[in-house]
Amino acid sequence: MFNIITPTYNRKHTLQRVYDSLLDQDFKDFEWIIIDDASTDNTFELVEEWIHDNIIKIVYKILPKNQGKSDAVNFGLDLCSKPYTIIADSDDSFDSNTLSDLKKEWTTIESKQLTPAVASIWTHTKNDTQTINGDKFPKDKWLVGFEERVLNHNIKGEKWASWKTEILKDHKMFSSPFTHIEESQTWNSINKTYDFLCLNIAHRCYYYSPDGIMASKKTRKQLSISSYYSSYYGLKDVSLNQMIKHKHYRHLAFNYAKSRLFYSNKNLKLSFNQLFVSIIIFLFRIPKSILKKIG
Structure with missing residues (x-):
């Protein structure tokens, strides 16, 4: 079975x-x-x-x-x-x-x-x-x-x-x-x-493994690559309205825009309009992220 x-x-x-x-x-x-x-x-x-x-x-x-x-x-x-x-x-x-x-x-x-x-x-x-x-x-x-x-x-x-x-x-x-x-x-x-x-x-x-996927230390670029592909697959079929409306998609859009500062793949990328919305969401949220870190 x-x-x-x-x-x-x-x-x-x-x-x-x-x-x-x-x-x-x-x-x-x-x-x-x-x-x-x-x-x-x-x-x-x-x-x-x-x-x-x-x-x-x-x-x-x-x-x-x-x-x-x-x-x-x-x-x-x-x-x-x-x-x-x-x-x-x-x-x-x-x-x-x-x-x-x-x-x-x-x-x-x-x-x-x-x-x-x-x-x-x-x-x-x-x-x-x-x-x-x-x-x-x-x-x-x-x-x-x-x-x-x-x-x-x-x-x-x-x-x-x-x-x-x-x-x-x-x-x-x-x-x-x-x-x-x-x-x-x-x-x-x-x-x-x-x-x-x-x-x-x-x-x-569930056991925590110090050498597991989630626990292993990664460079900024490695983290960006993972974030890029994960957010891409989460957003690739999502409408612009949904990206703006739902917190879940706004979070993915923020991660996509942030990861593109360090990595991108010309064969796997969001549409121009999706990228534009992602950048707007990123620019809107970045001050809050900075304040959260220093707070």
Whole structure:
């Protein structure tokens, strides 16, 4: 029923968490797809032990060169054969009832034949003290589209999703050879067409990794490149009226204009009118940003 995709790069020391969590699942219809993004820490030795033990089904692929999480996930999607997919990071753990809970919810969704279709089920994450990260959803079993979820509610905190495989295959993660693009831009793009079902429960335990994507130190230019592509994908199909009206889009426009001071890509850029609006928003907000920093 479930594909579990785990992209990994030099996470031999944490990958055991995912394996142990899968062993503990009380629902066993799943396949673990490990995409090794050219690790150099002998991850393959550990995975080969698990494959030899043959307790759970594992598909293991090593990429010829490091390409980043998004490309690794997209590669893994091509190997998925089951109807639902979960992306489990290589340092995660999750509760033993995770898959059985999700099976129940997906079965209910499919029986209702909802329109628009539900692309994913979202749940909360918790830290190692079992405290939920960020905000809860306005209500349990919140069936929601992009406008209500993002433009009308600013739900903060790390969340976790299971996906309809066919939808995720049709909307693979935005990726760039130059930088990591915020995953939320891909999820938001999908949510503009399909609904999400949001549950006020937490299955996944999120661990802070000092050498992870979000924690690693970056130069100003590296930050600008990431901001440029993330804001570009968040704005490329947005009207000028929406850019001005909604705080979410104004924030992206500010980031786009700011990042262009240090980086741009002539093949991936907003229209002239979108750029003009972004610059106006940037110039309007910059005094507030300066005052906030010195205050």
